[in-house]
Each structure stands twice: as C-alpha cells, then as structure tokens.
Amino acid sequence: MKKFLFLFLSAIVFTSCEKSVEFNNxxxxxxxxxxxxxxxxxxxxxxxxxxxxxxxxxxxxxxxxxxxxxxxxxxxxxxxxxxxxxxxxxxxxxxxxxxxSSSVNKIALSAGGTGYTTSSLVLTSGGLGSGLKVDIVANTNGVVTSVLVNAPGNNYRAGDLVTIASGNANAKFVVQNVVxxxxxxxxxxxxxxxxxxxxxxxxxxxxxxxxxxxxxxxxxxxxxx
Incomplete structure (x- = not known):
C-alpha cells in the first residue's frame, strides 16, 4: 500500500512539474x-x-x-x-x-415572433440553403426564446436570415457560421x-x-x- 501511494504521489509531482515547465515560457x-x-x-x-x-x-x-x-x-x-x-x-x-457554403453550425435568434409552442424538428425557410430544421422553446405568450439546430441542412452561409415555420411564421434567426x-x-x-x-x-x-x-x-x- 505504501509503495502504491508513493508511486501515485510521484506521478502527480512529475505531471505538475511537466506542466509548469511547459507554461513558464x-x-x-x-x-x-x-x-x-x-x-x-x-x-x-x-x-x-x-x-x-x-x-x-x-x-x-x-x-x-x-x-x-x-x-x-x-x-x-x-x-x-x-x-x-x-x-x-x-x-x-x-x-x-x-x-x-455548408451545413449550419451556429445560429442566433434575432426575432421571437408570435404564436409558437415549444417543438422539435421545426421546418424553416429562407437563406441560401435547404433542409435546416430546429428545436424551439417558446414562452406562454408564444414568443420563441431559444432555438437550436437539429438538422443542419446544406448550402447555407454565414449571415443568412432564416424564418421559423409554424406559429405566425415571424420568428427569425441568423446563421452565424457553418460546419x-x-x-x-x-x-x-x-x-x-x-x-x-x-x-x-x-x-x-x-x-x-x-x-x-x-x-x-x-x-x-x-x-x-
């Protein structure tokens, strides 16, 4: 047991020293x-x-x-x-x-819209690509408060403005970057x-x-x- 403890502590010391040497310069x-x-x-x-x-x-x-x-x-x-x-x-x-142009990687909600309910795999329209589907969270007033990429689609570009279908079709997000x-x-x-x-x-x-x-x-x- 003592031998095992000694080896364990030695390994910790060695690792710590190695990191110290690497980041002192x-x-x-x-x-x-x-x-x-x-x-x-x-x-x-x-x-x-x-x-x-x-x-x-x-x-x-x-x-x-x-x-x-x-x-x-x-x-x-x-x-x-x-x-x-x-x-x-x-x-x-x-x-x-x-x-x-590529599949969507990161998006940012720009307008919460009205008439939405929390849903998954919601269709979208707009932008240069096709096939993008998202998961949305809506509050009790029907406003989208969160949107996440579920199916990234293809041929989108950074800056594309995309509309979330369903609801009153007035919630929008921007494609920040692609895969x-x-x-x-x-x-x-x-x-x-x-x-x-x-x-x-x-x-x-x-x-x-x-x-x-x-x-x-x-x-x-x-x-x-």
Whole structure:
C-alpha cells in the first residue's frame, strides 16, 4: 500500500512539474486533426486600428489568428465579421475560416415572433440553403426564446436570415457560421506586453474543398510588437 501511494504521489509531482515547465515560457500550440502542432517561432503584431495578429510557424504548417481587438473575451470565427478569422497553411494548402457554403453550425435568434409552442424538428425557410430544421422553446405568450439546430441542412452561409415555420411564421434567426468554417478565439490575458488565450477552429481550403480541424489551441505570453 505504501509503495502504491508513493508511486501515485510521484506521478502527480512529475505531471505538475511537466506542466509548469511547459507554461513558464511563451508557447503557441494545439491539436490539428488529432496531431500535436507546436510553433517553433511565433509573433504577435498589433495594428494601428487595435487589432492583433498572432502567427506561429512549424514544420507541420503555419497558424495565424486575426482578432479585431485586444479586449478580453471570446470572438466567434467564420461569421460575417471578417476581422476575426483563423488560417492554417501547409505546403500548397491554405485553410481559412472565411465565408463558405455548408451545413449550419451556429445560429442566433434575432426575432421571437408570435404564436409558437415549444417543438422539435421545426421546418424553416429562407437563406441560401435547404433542409435546416430546429428545436424551439417558446414562452406562454408564444414568443420563441431559444432555438437550436437539429438538422443542419446544406448550402447555407454565414449571415443568412432564416424564418421559423409554424406559429405566425415571424420568428427569425441568423446563421452565424457553418460546419466547414467556424471556431473561437478567447483572449484571457493582455497586459500591453504579452498576450495569452485559447482557440479552436475548423477551416476549409477553397481549392480542394477539404477541411482541417484544430482543438485545444493555446497561445501563452506571446510578446506583442
């Protein structure tokens, strides 16, 4: 029992030390399509308008995050706000979270409408695509208060305005981003000297129409120029 306890405590100490070493120094890394990506060189450049570009270079490809300001918080990628985007380049492939047509990923309610009841798989109309169905929650006054994607359809684009059928057909939502182009960048610390945060994205190559996914991304104490 004592031997087991000793090995257990040793493992905890080793893991803690390993994390401490990793994050005592600037770092820019993540998982790209399940494989570890870690920048061997990186930079963060602030523009005159207040936006910031974080670049990481590695043999496994280059990652670039563009953010509209250094304010703390989360930016959604793949939306009509093209000031916020991510890209990944490898050889001749250039993946980006730009505007493209695909199945719906994220939506935002813009008008609650009237005459609705809480329902699932509700039909929709409008936008450039087809086949999108949603689950809705309505209050006692028949106003939609929540909407979630159930069937994502296809060929929609960020910015599409979609109407929820049933009720009085006057509840609407906006497509924020799509399956082939989405993600988030969160700034957790900025002191005017370095910047830290986390990110994830799905980006597409317009030529090959292939996608790449990045998860668990971290940028830590990157010096800002």
């Amino acid at each position: 600037p770092a820019f890394q993540g998982l790209i399509d399940g494989s570890v990506w870690k920048a061997t060189s990186f930079s963060a450049t602030k523009s005159v308008s207040g936006g910031i570009t974080i670049k990481g270079i590695a043999a496994a490809g280059n990652v670039e995050l563009n953010i509209n300001s250094t304010a703390l918080g989360t930016r959604v990628l793949g939306t009509t706000n093209t000031s916020n985007f991510a890209s990944y380049t490898l050889n001749a492939f250039n993946y980006t979270t730009g505007i493209t 082939n182009s989405n993600g988030e960048v969160t700034i957790t610390q900025y002191d005017g000297v370095t910047i830290s945060g986390n990110f994830k994205f799905t980006a597409y190559d317009a030529v090959t129409e292939k996608t790449v996914g990045c998860q668990n991304g971290i940028f830590y104490k990157i010096p800002v120029n």
